[in-house]
Amino acid sequence: MLAERFAIDERRTIDPEPMGACRDGQPNLIGFARSLSRDQQVFTAGDSADFRYKVISGGVCAVHSLADGRRQIIEFNLSSDVFGVEVDAAHRAAAEAICDTVIISARRPSLAEHQPDGLLRHALRELQRCQDHLLTVGRRTAIERVAVFLIDQAEQLGPHDAVTLPMSRQDIADYLGLTIETVSRALTQLQARGLVRIDSRQVRLLSPAALTQLCE
Amino acid sequence: MLAERFAIDERRTIDPEPMGACRDGQPNLIGFARSLSRDQQVFTAGDSADFRYKVISGGVCAVHSLADGRRQIIEFNLSSDVFGVEVDAAHRAAAEAICDTVIISARRPSLAEHQPDGLLRHALRELQRCQDHLLTVGRRTAIERVAVFLIDQAEQLGPHDAVTLPMSRQDIADYLGLTIETVSRALTQLQARGLVRIDSRQVRLLSPAALTQLCE
DNA sequence: CGCGACCTTGAGATGGCTCAATACCAGTGG
């Protein structure tokens, strides 16, 4: 609670070092860099959506939560991902760093109004991911959820058969709609079956085919 | 299986009666009308996304499914909703009628390329709904899921305290990530608590406030 | 060395699932 408040206030003190745009798939952004430590918030639900952001290093997650503290992580945004795009004037989810992270922020209209198609693609792709994730959370077992998660991460982050996960077990649990204990057990079980090798946050996929098959 | 094949072939025999566009919030569409009976498919995952659709009456749902038949309904599209918009060339979900339904279909480029902003808004709004739904499926209990569902439906369909649900219990279950039995039990329990009155598909919200509070 | 953050493991509790029976209702045919 206190930590959150602090983070919100902190948001106003933006590191004034200007930074150029990057040249990768995602929309370009020119703005100010800001570094965050683990769990620090970029914004909360309800904050006005004047800015859009891009991850430079580390990662950020979008979180929806219920009054009693149950959390659902909607998506992870890793290096070069753009986040914080909204239809309305306010953010609907909180965004917080999953590890030490650097982002750049830009005032709303400076991004991609000159390439509206890019924004549309961005939104539709995010929609795709959300829909796929809905199937996972709604209909897959714990083991299956963890398996798809590992495959996704490996695809996105690594040389396809090895990843270093940037997020904690708790974050994985909140993303997959499970508890931290169930995630842990699923990981050990996947390892016991010889499908992966886990060393804390280092994951090696020993049998990507079998892993994929697990997810149908 | 056979029914599905039939539905797919059927798709080519489009009722040739031309139909004008509608004048409501959603993007306009001019195309051919087609009527569907319950469970009939408009398209399957993998079909080429040459057309976009709009619901005239009845309703349609988007379905993702696993190889073993587990189904997750991603969204319901009711009167005047547009569906079938894709980034890529192919549909990623199946679309099927939840009851007797009439839709109109239009070739891809004829919709809203002249109002790209409309399409973006449409996508972002769908994304919002999907994200909210993810929280529901990932973190709420069965009763809570059914409660939010009823509230949503009432908001969308009725004079806010009474609805006639257009979809079956099975569809509700597949939407909420539950079984049909659990949905049924949750409904009876909500009724036992005096929050709603259920008469098959007719639902009256007796205490919308308490119902809302249940969802935090 | 000791502390705190994070993760794993175990044992028991439980919400939701499975399987099975019954109820309900519309349509159909005798």
Added chain:
DNA sequence: CCACTGGTATTGAGCCATCTCAAGGTCGCG
């Protein structure tokens, strides 16, 4: 008018995957 049928919904009883609670392990850091 009733019996039969098929689709849909409700209810019950037992089971199991996941959660909860609790203990212990690991690792980095002061």
